[in-house]
Amino acid sequence: MKYLGLIELTTGRVTISDPCYEPGIWCAKSISVMPGSYLCFAEERNGRIESIQIRHAGHTEIEPATSIGAVAVDSGQCGFFDEAFYNKNQGGEFDNLNSFYGKACHITLSDEQAGIIDGKGFVSSSGWGDGMYQVFVGECNFLEHEDQITSVMLVFL
Structure with a gap:
């Protein structure tokens, strides 16, 4: 797994979505997570992103x-975004590098195929392109943080 950076999930909620979608759409997810800094990783196989993960x-x-x-x-891409950041910044055009969507496209079309948006989101190309992709979570079992989600993975391949 390759480490790609750090994002801040300060709201305690993460949106898991294709950046082309508007907030609240049925085919995305919004889940509660432990607030804080999350390390971002991507796993590659045969030149495609196999999975992405935050911890x-x-x-x-x-x-x-x-x-x-x-x-x-x-739109061939998906990621993890601080919910307030996603709700406020969502939208824009493919070729507008000042827009949320433009930044996402620029990252996923790069050689890395994945990266950080404004320290609040982690986006990746989706391996095989459009489709439905499984999301997995891990919950902390320490008493003071019991049952709080502290890791999320999106599997593309």
Whole structure:
């Protein structure tokens, strides 16, 4: 797995979505997570992104092993975004690098195929393109943080 950077999920909610979708759409997910800094990773296979993952910086050992369903992809990309950031910045055009959507497209069309948006989102190309992709979570079992999600993974291949 390749480390690609750090994002801040300060609201305690993460939107898992194709960046082309408007907030609240049925085919995306919004889940509660432990607020804080999250390390971002991408796994590549045969030149495609196989999966992406975020892990709370204080609980990197928690494996995302529980399926919570799938999200849809219609623009060949998907990611994890702080919910308030996603709701405020969503939209824009493909070729406008000042817009949320333009930044996402620029990242996913780069050689890396994945990266950080404004320190609040982690986006990736979706391996095989459009389709439905499984989301897995891991929950912390320490008493003071019990049952809080501290890792999330999106599997493309």
